[in-house]
Amino acid sequence: MLFSRYLGILLLISQAQSLVIVDSSIASACIYYMKQFDWGCGGTGQGHKYYLCRCGNVDWLGSVASCISGQTNNKGKIDHALKHVTTRCLQKGHFHYTVDDMKQWRENATKYIEQPTAHDIKERLYHPLGVNQTDFAVYMRSFDEINHHVFKSQWLGWGLLYYWVAVVVIFAMLHLLQIYLGLRPPRRIAQFCEKYLTPVRLWGYSFLDIVVMGLFLVFTVLATALSYTVQLPNVYMNDVYFLTLDLIGYRSAIISFSLLPVVFIFGLRNNPFTFLTGLPRATFIKYHNYVAIIMSIEALIHSAVWTDYAINEAGYLAWSIDDYWRWGIVGTVLLFIMIGQSFQPVRNFMYEAFLVIHIVFGWLFIVAMWYHCVTLGWMGWVYTMIALTVYDRVMRWAKILVLNRGLTELYVTVVDERTLELTLPKPLAYDMSYRPGSSVYVTFLHSKIWSQCLQSHPFSIISSPATSSNVLKMYVRVKRGATRSLLRLPADEKGRLRLWCLLDGPYGGFTYKHRDSDDRVYIAGGLGVCSLLPHVYSNPAGAKLIWTVANAREFWCMRRDINYVRERGTEVTVYVRDPSGIELDDEKMLFVQPADRRPDFDELIGEHVKAAKADKKRDLCIYSCGPGNMDRQIKQIATRQIEVGLDFSVHHKSMNYQW
Ligand SMILES: Cc1cc2nc3c(=O)[nH]c(=O)nc-3n(C[C@H](O)[C@H](O)[C@H](O)COP(=O)(O)OP(=O)(O)OC[C@H]3O[C@@H](n4cnc5c(N)ncnc54)[C@H](O)[C@@H]3O)c2cc1C
Ligand SMILES: *[C@@H]1O[C@H](CO)[C@@H](O)[C@H](O)[C@H]1NC(C)=O
Ligand SMILES: *[C@@H]1O[C@H](CO)[C@@H](O)[C@H](O)[C@H]1NC(C)=O
Numbered sequence: 334m335l336f337s338r339y340l341g342i343l344l345l346i347s348q349a350q351s352l353v354i355v356d357s358s359i360a361s362a363c364i365y366y367m368k369q370f371d372w373g374c375g376g377t378g379q380g381h382k383y384y385l386c387r388c389g390n391v392d393w394l395g396s397v398a399s400c401i402s403g404q405t406n407n408k409g410k411i412d413h414a415l416k417h418v419t420t421r422c423l424q425k426g427h428f429h430y431t432v433d434d435m436k437q438w439r440e441n442a443t444k445y446i447e448q449p450t451a452h453d454i455k456e457r458l459y460h461p462l463g464v465n466q467t468d469f470a471v472y473m474r475s476f477d478e479i480n481h482h483v484f485k486s487q488w489l490g491w492g493l494l495y496y497w498v499a500v501v502v503i504f505a506m507l508h509l510l511q512i513y514l515g516l517r518p519p520r521r522i523a524q525f526c527e528k529y530l531t532p533v534r535l536w537g538y539s540f541l542d543i544v545v546m547g548l549f550l551v552f553t554v555l556a557t558a559l560s561y562t563v564q565l566p567n568v569y570m571n572d573v574y575f576l577t578l579d580l581i582g583y584r585s586a587i588i589s590f591s592l593l594p595v596v597f598i599f600g601l602r603n604n605p606f607t608f609l610t611g612l613p614r615a616t617f618i619k620y621h622n623y624v625a626i627i628m629s630i631e632a633l634i635h636s637a638v639w640t641d642y643a644i645n646e647a648g649y650l651a652w653s654i655d656d657y658w659r660w661g662i663v664g665t666v667l668l669f670i671m672i673g674q675s676f677q678p679v680r681n682f683m684y685e686a687f688l689v690i691h692i693v694f695g696w697l698f699i700v701a702m703w704y705h706c707v708t709l710g711w712m713g714w715v716y717t718m719i720a721l722t723v724y725d726r727v728m729r730w731a732k733i734l735v736l737n738r739g740l741t742e743l744y745v746t747v748v749d750e751r752t753l754e755l756t757l758p759k760p761l762a763y764d765m766s767y768r769p770g771s772s773v774y775v776t777f778l779h780s781k782i783w784s785q786c787l788q789s790h791p792f793s794i795i796s797s798p799a800t801s802s803n804v805l806k807m808y809v810r811v812k813r814g815a816t817r818s819l820l821r822l823p824a825d826e827k828g829r830l831r832l833w834c835l836l837d838g839p840y841g842g843f844t845y846k847h848r849d850s851d852d853r854v855y856i857a858g859g860l861g862v863c864s865l866l867p868h869v870y871s872n873p874a875g876a877k878l879i880w881t882v883a884n885a886r887e888f889w890c891m892r893r894d895i896n897y898v899r900e901r902g903t904e905v906t907v908y909v910r911d912p913s914g915i916e917l918d919d920e921k922m923l924f925v926q927p928a929d930r931r932p933d934f935d936e937l938i939g940e941h942v943k944a945a946k947a948d949k950k951r952d953l954c955i956y957s958c959g960p961g962n963m964d965r966q967i968k969q970i971a972t973r974q975i976e977v978g979l980d981f982s983v984h985h986k987s988m989n990y991q992w
Contacts, residue, residue: 355483355583356710358476360414363400363464364421365568366472367393370453370462384425394418395442395461398435403464404473424655424708475567479580482561486584489556490591496552497595497624500545504610512611515846524982528975531968531985538619546623553627557585557634575642582638589631590714596625597721602774602840603728611843615992622675629668636665657705664701667694685788685814696722729837736762737836743777745819745830749886752860753809753819757834759796763805766839767794769867770988773838775807782818789837790815793863798870799897808890810860841990847872851952852945856934856967858959859883864988865958866894874902877941881931881959882907885914888925899924908932931963938970946981953981958988 355361368377372393374386387393401414415435422428442461449462510516517523533540563576570576598604599621607614639661671694674680680687699722702715733739737760746754755775774789792807800806811820824830845868847853854877855865862880869876878898882888888895888907899905908928909915915925938955945953953974957967964987971985 355476355480357410357414357417358473358480359401359404359410360397360417361476361569362469362472363397363404363414364418365476366400366464366469367397367462370449371455371457373457381425384422385427388422388426388428388430391438391441392445392458392461394430394435395438396446396463398439399442399446399461400464400469402439420708471566472568474564475569478564478567479569479583482580483583483587485560486587487591489584490587493549493553493556493588494591494595496549497620501606501610504612505606508609508611512846515848520980520982521978524975524977524979527982527984528972528977532972542616542619546620549624550627553588553631556588557581557631575645578638578642582635582642585631585634585638587711589628589635590711592624592628592631593714594717594721596621596628597718599624601721601725602837603725607841613841613990615990618992625668625675626672629665629672632665632668636661657708660701660704664698664705667698667701670694671698688788732839733835733837736760736766737773737838739835740778740833741836743775743832743834745822745824745832747820747824747828747830748808748890749884750820751811751883752887752890753811753816754890755792755807755809756804757807757836759803759805760836763796767796768839768842768844769871770864771839771842771867772990773807773836773840776835776837777815777819778833778835779822781822782815785815785818788815789835791840793867794839795863795866795894796870797894797897799893808860808863842867844871845954847954848952850950851954852941852948852950853877854879854938854941854953854955856955856957856959857881858931858957858963859887861958861960861989862891863958864990865956866891866898868956868988869898869903873898876903878903878905879932879937880905880907881928882909884911885909888915934967935970938967938974942974942983951981953983955983955985956988957985961989964989 368379368383368387372387372390374383374390376383397418398415401418402411405411412432415432418435419428419430419432422430445460446463447460449465449468453462518526530540533543535543538546561577561580563573563580565571565573565576567576570579598606599617602614604614604617606612607617671691674687674690699715699718702718703712706712706715741757741760744756746756748754770793772791772793774791776786776789778786792809795806795808796802797804797806809816809819811817819830822830822832853872853875855869857865857878857880859882865878869878876898878895880888880895888909895905895907905924907925908931909925910928910930912925912927915922917925917927941955942953955967955971957964968985968987971983974983
């Protein structure tokens with residue numbers, strides 16, 4: 334709660350400050366008005382050369398200061414505008430002035446001031462100038478308009494941010510109603526949605542994703558493209574093309590910044606919304622990718638527009654020596670490298686390298702944005718990014734050190750070439766913080782694999798009542814990286830290995846409330862059973878578990894867990910592809926069946942539907958966890974079984990939460 338308050342405050346600050354010319358329209362109008370006269374600087378440009386000359390000229394300083402004071406009675410606005418002039422003199426001319434210096438020059442100038450004439454534009458001036466209000470009006474209007482545009486852009490940016498707030502709030506409300514009040518949507522509507530909408534898939538996105546992401550795209554395009562009315566003449570830029578470019582540059586930058594908190598918070602390991610909405614982290618990572626791409630496109634538009642403008646209008650070199658310009662380029666480049674290496678094929682090819690680059694570049698991006706904005710304003714967004722990053726790290730270490738008591742001893746048993754069993758003592762806070770289906774990120778510490786001590790890999794936790802109430806277990810499929818090196822570590826003669834580890838968790842894990850009228854079928858493929866078993870444990874009576882495994886050893890290492898749930902009323906069927914080593918004739922082993930390929934899920938599910946109907950059940954809930962194609966196949970079969978209008982429904986939920 335405290336955290337979200339801080340977040341709110343940080344987000345608010347970000348509105349208070351502003352970009353160079355929009356920082357103070359009065360100051361900008363006065364600077365632009367005064368620069369048309371000849372102060373002996375050899376031109377009317379806005380580059381370093383001219384500021385170096387003008388800021389050293391008391392006549393110019395006095396004129397600008399008295400111009401500013403003549404435009405308003407608001408003391409705060411005047412001081413802010415004077416401050417703006419000193420900042421520009423510091424950045425562009427390296428003069429260290431204070432607001433009081435400005436006020437002194439203003440005082441002194443009143444003694445010498447003269448009204449401007451047409452001569453002053455052509456001839457060198459040696460006295461301070463006043464303001465011809467008739468001529469000045471267009472200057473004020475020009476900058477007020479640009480200010481108004483930026484103000485509007487900020488609100489559009491906030492609107493897009495609040496879109497995601499609304500999405501999260503709606504999901505959270507639906508979830509909490511379901512959890513605490515046990516509410517379910519009306520049967521017919523649910524049946525219709527599950528039968529006709531869940532099968533809809535576009536590039537792997539579900540119907541709901543398409544709606545949420547599609548609406549966001551529409552809103553972003555509208556917010557970026559609409560409402561660029563400009564009035565000429567405009568003294569800042571009197572060319573419709575460049576003025577519009579300029580405004581697009583502001584708009585896209587502000588929208589891109591407003592989306593940064595969304596990108597950051599959805600990508601965090603400790604994303605608070607997974608808990609509130611019951612959606613898995615994988616879903617938020619999907620949204621994280623999507624918003625990040627749109628945010629980067631906005632940033633690219635911003636960069637492209639300003640580059641085009643700078644090359645054509647102001648001379649690229651004059652701009653490119655500014656630090657904020659360079660850091661802006663660094664930031665945009667970082668974004669596109671990060672996105673480029675996040676696409677699934679690249680990511681899967683080198684997952685660990687992807688993670689390291691993603692994290693380090695994420696930090697570098699914050700640094701780049703810091704230097705990009707430190708002179709321009711909008712630092713609130715940068716502080717927000719820092720706050721979110723720090724929050725995630727603090728949460729991780731709190732979980733590692735407090736919930737899981739820091740260094741933990743871990744025993745690794747090699748089940749076979751493809752499978753490892755990890756055993757560890759139960760953390761103190763287990764009952765309080767873990768839920769069925771929780772997973773933890775494990776960092777393995779061993780001298781022989783020291784180079785991997787910065788990695789952490791997620792695994793599902795099984796608290797196995799069958800083995801011992803003091804230990805937790807994880808079953809690990811050997812892949813190419815850290816899991817492979819674990820397999821290669823030297824073990825003792827019993828095939829066991831002891832090493833230290835850090836546990837960051839728990840994450841995920843949900844308790845599903847079931848009614849007596851629900852029938853539950855759990856379908857697991859291989860080690861996917863690790864995600865399903867904890868749910869079966871928590872309510873074994875009447876559950877049905879179907880498990881397909883490759884060989885007897887894999888089944889054997891979990892036989893006690895299987896027996897445990899069988900004794901408590903779960904109907905278990907195990908399909909083993911290579912059953913050598915199991916005595917299938919044994920009476921106790923009747924539930925184990927040899928299968929040369931995957932069982933026919935169509936037939937199996939059909940039977941369960943019939944059985945559930947015969948049992949007078951009203952809902953059949955099918956949970957599956959296995960390889961992606963198996964989950965998809967089961968989803969298809971389950972949706973085919975739904976009949977809209979019947980007083981009996983079939984639901985499917987995949988518990989494979991990998992991304
Ligand atoms: C919530 C969750 C629960 C999981 N539970 C289990 C389980 O109980 N048993 C099991 O065997 N596996 C589980 N996994 C998968 C497991 O995390 C990966 O297989 C493991 O990290 C691979 O390590 P590696 O270095 O050998 O992989 P590599 O061969 O380097 O990579 C193989 C693939 O594993 C995934 N992966 C690798 N590192 C990470 C990481 N740090 N974070 C997320 N994904 C990663 C990537 O998709 C990658 O493409 C789970 C994954 C998630 C997300
Ligand atoms: C006061 O103003 C005049 C005219 O601008 C200038 O010549 C003089 O140096 C100023 N004095 C101070 C103390 O700034
Ligand atoms: C202001 O400038 C206009 C021309 O742009 C001129 O007609 C007018 O007389 C000026 N006013 C004063 C007070 O100098």
